[in-house]
Amino acid sequence: MPVNLSAPDPSQLKPVAGLRLGVTMAGVRKANRRDLTVVALDEGASVAGVFTRNRFCAAPVQLCREHLASGAAPRAIVINTGNANAGTGADGLARARQTCAALASLMQLQPQQVLPFSTGVIMETLPVERIVAGLPGALANLSADGWAEAAAGIMTTDTLPKAASRQVQIGGRTVTVTGISKGAGMIRPNMATMLGFVATDAVIAPELLQPLVTQAADASFNRITIDGDTSTNDSFLLIATHQAGHARIESLDSAEGQVLREAVIAVSQALAQAIVRDGEGATKFITIVVEGGRNEAECQLAAYAIAHSPLVKTAFFASDPNLGRILAAVGYAGIADLDQGLIEMHLDDVHVVTRGGRHPDYREEDGQRVMKRSEITVRVNLARGAAQATVWTCDLSHDYVSINADYRS
DSSP states (O other), X not given: OOSSOOOOOXXXXXXXXXXXXXXXXXXXXXXXXXXXXXXXXXXTOEEEEEEOOOSSOOHHHHHHHHHHHTTOOOOEEEEEEEEOOOSOHHHHHHHHHHHHHHHHHHHTOOGGGEEEEEEEESSSOOOHHHHHHHHHHHHHTOBTTOHHHHHHHTOSSOSSOEEEEEEEEETTEEEEEEEEEEOSSSOOSSSOSOEEEEEEOOOBOGGGHHHHHHHHHHTTGGGBOSSSOOXXXXXXXXXXXXXXXXXXXXXXXXXXXXXXXXXXXXXXXXXXXXXXXXXXXXXXXXXXXXXXESSHHHHHHHXXXXXXXXXXXXXXHTTOOOTHHHHHHHHTSSOTTOOGGGOEEEETTEXXXXXXXXXXXXXXXXXXXXXXXXXXXXXXXXXXOSEXXXXXXXXXXXHHHHHHHSTTO
């Protein structure tokens, strides 16, 4: 079961002016399941994105990058679940192009104005004929209120849909930021096996979208890990429809730009944390804060070393305060001149380590009390500077193995 996560309330997902979503059942992998989503954008919308750093990236990732680089104004997004269209070579790329061409024809667009996304099993042929046959149904279901259905329609091994919405005031106008994401396993940024789509009706200079989506990703989706595996299909899009009616934001450092950035990051973090809370087999949500580093990069090294350690993650699952595993992970993180004699560590409110050794007041029962909680914060101080980094992860349970062993059956 997901950790302190519930399905989104559709009434709390605010429509974004200039954007509609439609979902249908195309039978991509399984019958009677919503697995094909179309997002239609009004003319004038702007889109920017960040994608997986896995060099073996999927056909839709390659094509999406190509279409964004072409300069064509994006007007539609098509997302299928059940098949990743990755590891499929030239044939997979051709099938992704066929999907874009079919949707473009139905919407009277150019194929370059369609951005494709796929998620699911790798190295299986994309059943493009089923997707093409399902497109009219998805278009017929287009609705400004389709966020909840779209969140469900992009799920794979997720147990719950993931969506979030915020509204802020900019220039006397209400600005909406709403988004959805999917992901539960094969999660490790740059990026993770996840799809994320966040949209806003804010009026913002189009050239600011790429730095904004990059900043949002770095503060959210690039701070999560479930199993340390970087996927082939990870994608995160930021869409601006420019329909809120306020004066155009020309700088992210302006007061208006900062309000928008905070809202986009808040939604992105909610979506990213929901992925961790729904991690395959997860029973605990763990926040890892490494502070006192000389720079953020070394703090991230230590944080991810802790978050990726199977020994640490299984100890959390067992509620076993075997906290030497955390220190060991910090030690092998790759900080060459780390002084172990300066390290401090807390487990929630319990001071476990001081000056590199067990705190004299620490008791095993105090550690176990914390380890039994469903949400835990590990805080490590390297005592070598002022930088810090935060990573969100989960424990590693028996169910993770079962889910992934049975994934293709």
